[in-house]
Amino acid sequence: MTALAHVPTSAGSPAPPPARRGRNRLLPYLLLLPGAAWLLVFFALPLLQLAAASLYDPAGSLSTGYAMTWAVGNYPDALQAYWPQFLRSFLYSAIALVLALLMGYPLAYAIAQKAGRWKNLLLVAVVAPMFTSFLVRTLAWKTILSDNGAVVGLLRDVHLLGPDGRLLATPIAVVLGLTYNFLPFLVLPLYASLERLDPRLLEAASDLYASPLRAFARVTLPLSMPGLIAGTLLFFIPATGDYINAELLGTPNEYMIGNVIDSAFLVRLDYPQGAALSFLLMAAILVIVFAYLRRAGTEEVL
Amino acid sequence: MRSPLRTLTRRGLLTGTLGSAALLATAGTLAGCGTKGAQQTEAGCKSDDVSATEKKLAFSNWPQYMDTDEKDESKRPTLDAFIASTGIQVTYTEDVNDNNEFFGKVQNQLAGCQSTGRDIMVLTDWMAARMIRLGWVQKLDKSKIGNVEANLLPSLRGRSFDTGTEMAIPWQSGLAGLAYNAKVTKEIRTVDELLTRPDLKGKVTALSEMRDTMGLLIQAGGHDPANFTPAQFDDALNKLKKAVDSKQIRRFTGNDYAPDLAKGDIAACIGWSGDVIQLGFEDSKIKFVVPESGVMLWSDNMLVPNKATHKANAEALMNYYYDPAVAAKLAAYVNYICPVQGAQAEMEKIDPDLAKNPLIFPDDAMLAKSKVFMALDEQREKEYETKFQQVIGA
Numbered sequence: 283m284t285a286l287a288h289v290p291t292s293a294g295s296p297a298p299p300p301a302r303r304g305r306n307r308l309l310p311y312l313l314l315l316p317g318a319a320w321l322l323v324f325f326a327l328p329l330l331q332l333a334a335a336s337l338y339d340p341a342g343s344l345s346t347g348y349a350m351t352w353a354v355g356n357y358p359d360a361l362q363a364y365w366p367q368f369l370r371s372f373l374y375s376a377i378a379l380v381l382a383l384l385m386g387y388p389l390a391y392a393i394a395q396k397a398g399r400w401k402n403l404l405l406v407a408v409v410a411p412m413f414t415s416f417l418v419r420t421l422a423w424k425t426i427l428s429d430n431g432a433v434v435g436l437l438r439d440v441h442l443l444g445p446d447g448r449l450l451a452t453p454i455a456v457v458l459g460l461t462y463n464f465l466p467f468l469v470l471p472l473y474a475s476l477e478r479l480d481p482r483l484l485e486a487a488s489d490l491y492a493s494p495l496r497a498f499a500r501v502t503l504p505l506s507m508p509g510l511i512a513g514t515l516l517f518f519i520p521a522t523g524d525y526i527n528a529e530l531l532g533t534p535n536e537y538m539i540g541n542v543i544d545s546a547f548l549v550r551l552d553y554p555q556g557a558a559l560s561f562l563l564m565a566a567i568l569v570i571v572f573a574y575l576r577r578a579g580t581e582e583v584l
Numbered sequence: 585m586r587s588p589l590r591t592l593t594r595r596g597l598l599t600g601t602l603g604s605a606a607l608l609a610t611a612g613t614l615a616g617c618g619t620k621g622a623q624q625t626e627a628g629c630k631s632d633d634v635s636a637t638e639k640k641l642a643f644s645n646w647p648q649y650m651d652t653d654e655k656d657e658s659k660r661p662t663l664d665a666f667i668a669s670t671g672i673q674v675t676y677t678e679d680v681n682d683n684n685e686f687f688g689k690v691q692n693q694l695a696g697c698q699s700t701g702r703d704i705m706v707l708t709d710w711m712a713a714r715m716i717r718l719g720w721v722q723k724l725d726k727s728k729i730g731n732v733e734a735n736l737l738p739s740l741r742g743r744s745f746d747t748g749t750e751m752a753i754p755w756q757s758g759l760a761g762l763a764y765n766a767k768v769t770k771e772i773r774t775v776d777e778l779l780t781r782p783d784l785k786g787k788v789t790a791l792s793e794m795r796d797t798m799g800l801l802i803q804a805g806g807h808d809p810a811n812f813t814p815a816q817f818d819d820a821l822n823k824l825k826k827a828v829d830s831k832q833i834r835r836f837t838g839n840d841y842a843p844d845l846a847k848g849d850i851a852a853c854i855g856w857s858g859d860v861i862q863l864g865f866e867d868s869k870i871k872f873v874v875p876e877s878g879v880m881l882w883s884d885n886m887l888v889p890n891k892a893t894h895k896a897n898a899e900a901l902m903n904y905y906y907d908p909a910v911a912a913k914l915a916a917y918v919n920y921i922c923p924v925q926g927a928q929a930e931m932e933k934i935d936p937d938l939a940k941n942p943l944i945f946p947d948d949a950m951l952a953k954s955k956v957f958m959a960l961d962e963q964r965e966k967e968y969e970t971k972f973q974q975v976i977g978a
Binding site for chain 1: 610618619620621622623684685688695717718786828831833834835836840844847848849962963966969970973974975976977
């Protein structure tokens, strides 16, 4: 993910300047140093520690300590016990992603191309919710979807929900929460791509008798691909690992893999299993992301 | 894309060698990993007491667990009086929000026999039991806490994790029982009603605190939560599982059930007496029920962790809060069960209504029905907690 942010987008980069001797050759490495040191201390080392923990002897305990026994069996055991939560995580975040795309793409397009002088205001409106804490916003959804609230009342009145129907504590609430909470991560990169879209290209397309739909499919969509790919990844990755939405808006039947990892580390004190589940989640996401980038073509993003 | 045909270059060879070396080194470091046991012993982890020369005390407690002045929230009358009378400077921090979270905060220091910078921390029974089991708590000097000896409620003496009542001194206690909102449902009397009554379907919550929820269910099954067998536990858990599978139980909560109960999103729940009293002050339709089969009595306990250097000062504070007059002032503010005998008589002078409230000063009949969950060893704790977490979905 971090790799996406700072990689130049131009395909034909200029020829590298002739190498100079001495300090100047070291300069790029010196510039890298703070970031690299940061990543080493706060990412690589903890990751290594986590990898080690995932292979600890599962029979160990807090008071006796955990021995390193290369217990690879932790992985299949964890997967066997919690595969439903794994599947559910990916299912929910995939549905949320589709919903977010349906809402986010038109929104980003409107802000980038049609908003005129309202552009900045609309952008602020997309970002403003992030000024309050994630938790507070999710708690607000509890009030919005409350059984005795206006939304549920209206849906009952129009018979979309039964007289005893509810939204809170159902998969619908969890998916809606995910969609809402991560929508800005999708909209902002999309906006950045669409903003650079040259309207003259669309004019040219219509001059050449392309229907609006065709112009969208052949011009707008391909040109917004980098933003679309970056946005979907930024949405999908944190949404899959999220546990707050399931915890607050769902029931045990909606718990996602994040809830399981949380309880493994904090409640059950089963560190090997928690670590193994974390790695499985990371691996699953990496596989999905790589498969996706392969299909979508990395050069669009990188 | 690089061409699939690659010839061996010097650079390729070098990176390959370096890469494999790095991998091997990583594997080597991993093999050296593993954690040491966190168990400490009294002899192995000695703590010095400098109370005589340092009149200081660091006190970690839960939020809203100490009386504050009505006009000035930053003043704490009982604590300020203690500071004035003893000259001990108390640093009072409200940094315990959750037992598990707090455990994570102090775990590394205590496992390594290092100071946590705290002299008293307040933790719930089961967490106190875990800390005592790990040898992380200092034994108190009984001669210095005479008030505790004299005034502690009989039902809180000799609890299974601290049979001598010399390590964990209750700060406040409470009950876990049933609660319902009379605006949305009719009265509930038993745990079975909560778990099976059709009109409550999807409108019930239970506590994610295993000991409270399971303790109530074990009692409802006719067994003793202070002394039960694994089979009796499984029995009760099956009942809970049925209620989860049939979608009777909407979710498992911490303190957050309270607003939902007030709004009527949930009609009935397993909840804590203190929360329900608070809600009852605002809305008399919200009621706490002590089921016929019995309730769970829990306490938040004051512990002096290893390497805390002001044990004698801590004992002075514990002794002070077990003075019935002080305990009554505190109880008038926090509305939990007051663990101090004699405080009820003192409360008559402050607020006669509160003195009659059985959820602050339980009568003998209620105390007879209340039980403390049994202390579990590490293996059982993990086993039960895992089974329970599986039923509640994580």
